[in-house]
Amino acid sequence: MRINCSKKGSDASKSTVAKGDKIQGKKEADVIKLAGGDWGAPNPYKHYQRGPGSFKMRLVFDGLIEKDEKGIIPWLAESWKVEKEGKEYVFKIRKGVKWQDGKELTPEDVKFSFEYFEKNPPVSYSLAGGKGKGTSIIKSIEVVDGDSVKIAVNKPNVTLLQKLGDVRIIPKHIWENVKDPKNFNEKESLIGCGPYICEEYNKEAGSYKFKAFKDYWRGKAAVGEIQFVPVSDPVLAFEKGDIDQFSPSADVVKRYENKKEYKIFKAPAFWGYKLSLNMEKCPELKEKEVRQAMAYSIDKKELIEKVARGAAVPASAGYLPQDHIWYNKNVKNYDFNTNKAKELLKDKKLSFELLIGNSKPEIRIAELMKISMEKSGIELKVKSVDGKTRDAAVKKGDYQLCLIGYGGWGGDADQLRGMFASGKTTTFSGIPGYSNKEVNELCEKQAVQFDEKERKDTVFKLQELISEEVPVIPIYNTTGYTVYKPEKYDGWMCTFDHHCLEHCKLSYLKRDK
Template identity: 35%
Template sequence: MFMKNINILTVFVVLTGFFLSIFILGGCGPGETPARQGVYRIGDEQGDWGYPTPYAAYPRGPGMVRTSYIFDSLVWKDDQGFVPALAREWEHDQEGRVYTFELREGVTWHDGTPFTADDVVFTYEYMKEHPTNWADLGSVEEVVELEENRVQIKLEEPDAAFLNNIAGVVHIIPRHIWEGVEDPADFRSPEGVIGTGPYKLKDYQREKGYYQYQAFEDYYMGTPFFEELLMLKVSEPQLAVQRGDVNYVQVQPEALDQLEDTDLEIIQGTHDWNLKLMFNHQESPFDQVEFRQALAHAIDLDRLVERALRGHGLPGSPGMISPDSYWHNPDLPGYEYDLSRTEEILEGLGYRKEGNYFQREGEALSLELITSA
């Protein structure tokens, strides 16, 4: 039941889906250090995700991945937390408003130009003037070069998510290339993909969805393991990896049964695409908190995972944050599947159960569910 002018709140994430990553792996004995490899091929159904600069790439995960091979941020994140990238150390004041970063020394851009603190200052100032889709720098008050390898970033107010949402997301760009660029979204020259990251862009073909990356031998974290990375458009990912055309693909969970008896390595994990149930709070009966709670207790999330995702997913959690999110609070109370509790709440709202439906004042309870095809 929707109107043009609506006030919608996600009551809970219904399902969080899984993805399957499939690898073809070369042999290596226990305890052996793997030798450096030549070309690693990644298959993708979509193909093109834009020119891999902070401004021209697709403004979500796939675009970020393709850009991150070329450009680095001040910090990065692994499964344990934040780790050094262009900044080897950082600290903040007691209030959490001023961050000081000590940058790595000896870092060079892909064209051989030394990376400096001035590039960091320039990047943040440039991206405040020319916003990207990746980070909102409106909270950044000032960026100052303290020394040749130290930068201080002052925020307008404390921000606990600064490292996650800004310092770990903003790709540092070189002043000597971008300073004169007035329209960054249209800047798609070879100079536009000069970064400090582990790979240089060797070739890009938009029509074919083709990305060819070459290892940056002077990368500050060491020589990359693969000499080249290729990202290719494939129409049938599962067949492409089984034939050996590519080394890596992602497939839908329903393909799992067909792959279990193969020699492929399968890694299963969650992704950030959620299925949500949303209500129009301006329409009765959704304007009643108790009614929305009754609906929440009436949905068997475990059964939904089994039937809709074939068991490859997670039941949702209350609110807009999925249970696999970095921001999820597992201590928040949920809504267990409990039809007796649903009936109890509805009766408290004046509804009475008549057979298989509820009615109030002689009118059956009927809800309209709108979904995309």
């Protein structure tokens, strides 16, 4: 069974830049080496929240469904049915799946995993419904017909199939007696049923070694071993063969063009920066004219030229990026216009503290925004901290303005509901102090529209309204590059809604013909 989310989604994930004469690429490799960095231990409770941590955990732990270039595909569930107008989901569980300790996966493991996560939410949990009676997404779960799991939900939602399929399945025989999963550090905490076994993890070095699981249900993996190694200079490491792919800047990528030994992949614009506004800390931000003035005061073209070196596109004020399958090109635009900003501010002088991480791009973006906003009468006092501290502050709502970058912008349009109508703040979503009745209504409406055309119309209207309201200010979405040598390995791919080759589990597995 396949759900084809969009033809455009398939095109967007195939962005290889054709340079030079083609050479025959290898579809299998004994070892692939990638740049390391500490992203936590790869289990559902110990990895760090951002993409690189989640991806490594998914090498070890499988879910019911997976995604390829076109849409959703079966995984631990070989098929499924959606019944009772989206209130029940029946997943037929694949037979012959083994845990990495040799025991067999059963439907009881699936049932247990959902129930355990309801009581003990892991780091990445798409079914988090909040606290208190009646807030859980899942109403009940039971094993039926011996080989299937039926999940009843409290409220239908068009995204629930993906969210249910995204839940990682953990072995009941290991976790059923674990009372404090966040402090469960035994080696058994890294036993999953995914394609790779985590053989080594060194937090201090930021290094990992994943070995292909020989009894994986899909058969032999295309890559026998994945190593994440410390790297100080990615360009030098790549050219010496210490790593097998990397993401160069737009300036550096030119040295690999028109050379047959390299392939260059241009990513879809699904990673981006935004300016988060805390309206609880700064009530003046509740004025739409102030937010619009701030949007007019950011010179996006300058930022793309001087920071991204051209490898980016202006972000949409409607939030969904240009490469999204439901991007609305008719949203309100905020081209750099100091006079327009001053007109909206009516000579008001404003001052805010801008929280940023300590990466070079964020520091440079902040420097340029400080200069351009000052021309409109908006003072920015920049406070730079390390990325983890910044992320924690955002989650707590402990900021006035915050510059933050992350991936996932290509995901389902229901992300607009999480961003603009959730009523709660996470690291990447939510707007403290903001609420708009019409935005909320459209967010809730699209979430239960199972007719694709009707839902798309609603999402387009929602983007137009968001662009007028501009409760967050999207800045730009990156279209970075990945370079690799096809003669070493040429199985790289990304899913229809994500930008990164190395984050895709299917990049390391043999594909169905």
